[in-house]
Amino acid sequence: MNLPNKLTLGRVILVPIFMLFLLLRESHPVFFEIIALFVFIVAAITDGLDGYLARKQQKITKFGKILDPLADKLLISAALISFVALGEISAWPAIIIIGRELAVTGLRVISASEGKVIAASKWGKWKTGLQIAAVIAVIIDSDLIRLPLDIGNILLWIAVIITIISGIDYFTKTNIDFFHEEKG
Numbered sequence: 470m471n472l473p474n475k476l477t478l479g480r481v482i483l484v485p486i487f488m489l490f491l492l493l494r495e496s497h498p499v500f501f502e503i504i505a506l507f508v509f510i511v512a513a514i515t516d517g518l519d520g521y522l523a524r525k526q527q528k529i530t531k532f533g534k535i536l537d538p539l540a541d542k543l544l545i546s547a548a549l550i551s552f553v554a555l556g557e558i559s560a561w562p563a564i565i566i567i568g569r570e571l572a573v574t575g576l577r578v579i580s581a582s583e584g585k586v587i588a589a590s591k592w593g594k595w596k597t598g599l600q601i602a603a604v605i606a607v608i609i610d611s612d613l614i615r616l617p618l619d620i621g622n623i624l625l626w627i628a629v630i631i632t633i634i635s636g637i638d639y640f641t642k643t644n645i646d647f648f649h650e651e652k653g
Contacts, residue, residue, distance in 0.1 A: 473523035474533050476515040480540040483512040484547050491551045506608045512544050513601045542570045548604040557607055562629045569636040592635035599628035
C-alpha cells in the first residue's frame with residue numbers, strides 16, 4: 470500500500486477518534502475539544518496531502534479513487550451528525566450536505582458503471598474547503614473561544630449554498646440519461 474493510500478486510510482481511522490473526543494467534551498469541555506479539533510485538522514490535512522502525493526508520485530490507485538472521497542464524506546458527516554447531537558447546529562444543514570454527498574456518490578457510481586470518471590470541480594473543492602472551515606469554526610466557537618456573530622453557523626450555511634451549487638454543477642455536467650430503460 471502506497472503512502473497516499475495510507476494517509477486516506479488514516480483519515481478513515483481518525484473519524485471515530487475525532488467523534489469520540491468531540492462527544493466526550495461534555496465531561497471536560499476544553500480539554501476534549503482541543504483534542505477533537507487537533508484530530509480533525511490532522512484528518513483535513515491528509516485530505517489534501519493524499520491527493521497531492523498520489524498525483525506527484527504518480528501513484529493513483531483504484532483504492533484511492535474509491536476511498537478518498539468516501540473518507541472525506543465520513544469525516545464531514547461524522548462532524549455534522551455529532552454537532553446535531555450536541556445541539557451545536559440545526560439538522561437542516563447536516564441533512565442538505567449529507568444528502569448532496571450521497572446523491573453525488575450515486576452519480577459517480579452510475580458514471581463509473583458507464584466507464585466515465587467524474588473529476589472534482591472547482592465548486593467541489595470550494596465546497597470541501599468551506600465545510601472544513603465551518604467544522605473548525607463550530608468546534609472553536611463553543612467552549613474554546615466565543616467567536617462574534619456565530620461564525621461557525623454562518624460558514625456552515627455558506628458551505629450549504631456552495632454544496633448545493635456544487636451538486637447542481639455535477640449533475641448538469643454529467644450526460645447521463647437517468648430515465649433510459651435498460652434491456653436485460
